[in-house]
Amino acid sequence: MSTALRSPANFRREAAEAVTKPSLKIALDRTTGLLQRRRTDVLKAYPEFEVTREIAKNIKDHTLAHLDHYLVEFERNATAAGAIVHWAETPEEACRIVIDLCRQADAKSVTRVKSMLGEEIGLPKALAAAGIDRVETDLAEHIIQLADEPPSHIVIPAMHKTREEVAELFANHHKEPKIDGEVGTLVESARQELRAKYVAADVGISGANFLIASTGSVCTVTNEGNAELTTELPRMHIVTAGIEKLVPEPEHALVLLRLLARSALGTEFTQYTSFFTGPRREGETAGPEAMHIVLVDNGRTQMLAGEMRPMLRCIRCGACINHCPVYGAIGGHPYGSTYPGPMGSVLTPALESLEVAKDLPHACTLNGRCAEVCPVKIPLPDLIRSLRDDTWRRKLVPKPARWAVQGWAWMAMRPRLYRLAAGLANQALRLWAGPRSMIAKLPLASGWTDSRDLPAPIGPTFMEQYRRRQRR
């Protein structure tokens, strides 16, 4: 799926298509399975997790409650360190600021460290439109840049690609491709390809994992070391960050860092954790001459004022995505936005609109695993349910679905009739299924049966069983 056509409005069609792709299913199973196991293992050695996530939640809630205070404190300290702070309300405004800065630096080539905020505001497209050559340095971003695809996961954006597909891309695009079927060789191929590009870049653009108010620092984490290579070599470092990234002090970032790597990749800590405070200082022979920080709102102040406020605690670890059965079946692309999975189903309606993203809150089984694994205790199923209510109230649910729910409600309020119908449906499904107890085709249910069998009910209905036991 190319980057141009995506929209959450196409969710139904894209999801239906995604479940039919075997290589996608293989890639998703390999990766989410591994990430789930690693997270479980690393948390066995960290019994402090429960206490820590409560503290983390309090840190984020406190900062969000006083966000104006902390933004001003951050701006004051970052400015004192020599950085220049910009403010942007919309994606367009944020991109314009970045493009103007690149032009100021006479930039022909920019290197970029993966940043979801950058994706959210459409920075890659804006740079292309401005005629500025963009080099993605994160390995996964490099892969999807070559494939001209959007990220499908916030931590592992090329999760949907198998090694075979990556090998084909590198063979077509790298100057001296190295390919032998091993993942390690592919990584080496990318290392060689990107090394020269770091040196040639005029501007390095990064995001921020945390903004630290008391020091005016920007904290980034990577496992590859590309953030430092991206920002140390060019003349200018531009940071784009959402305003919810604030924490009061470095100690608060440490608590969140303990949760971030464990939740994201099942490791104790990220390999490279950097705190950037201002541009090149006296006596230094390296480092950017200018540092610019663009603080982006893009709907966050509105979220903060409403019911979706807990979502602003999110530290973008991706644990909810890795544990979501819907994501596991369709991958990230059908969501049609920067943020897939449970966190995306809440964020996208807030960042774009509920009208365009109306299907996302319904792409959920409400199994609750996302909330169980969330390191900052975001009640994702509650938020998703609340968005479902909104889609119903605002009549965004498709008519057949509305009729079905209304019909069901009418039946449910007439218990005798309901029990009779449920009993009949139960019998009918068992007859239809035959001895295998699996239904491969069912009228009006092709949405389910096209990609998997429907298990037939195996016994009497709940009410039938209940009454039988009452009699005993």
Add this chain to the structure above:
Amino acid sequence: MSDARTRILARLASARGKNAPNAEAIAAERAALIPDASATQPTFAEQHTLTRFEAMATSERLTATVSHIESLKDVPAAVAAYLAHRGLSAEAAVAPALADLEWGEIQASTSITPNQPVAVTMAEGGVAETGSLIFRSGPETPMLHNFLGLHHIAVVRQDRIGRYLESVFGPDAPALPRIMTLVTGTSGTADIEAVNIRGAHGPRYLHILLVG
């Protein structure tokens, strides 16, 4: 001041409502956010900070190697031994902080190239909890030296290894440099099928010389 700034701050103020707490109240709440930092610190079996540091740094995931030396004077010999052991030629980019050592047969230069085979740098300290090294940028300790080498040899005094991450920002810690980086093992990626691979962009090999 930009209009965007004014409007963002105004929206945040109105979201909070009328009863805006004063700075002291916010500070008091902020001071109580982490009642006890030890509650968030992983307990580890190793009694000694240094034992934990070595165990973490050399773990299967971080893949660093460690050797011990008496004093900074022993750095060139230890580097020579490493290069010989790995079959590498006797040359290295060294941080200015280490340039005055007697490098002898090793061709030591403070400049660094994009495809530097070996770089030798000075860490300010370390963290036992995570097996991290702490690097601070400065004229004597340029940050790029820690990233461009395929082999990274890092010198650190063992009395500068703190037990937990909080030691990096403790009351005795100096003000933040332009960039401070916690390096935890070698550069890695899990971007293709979540398979862990070393040497993504930064060093593929990390050798730590513990001094003291």
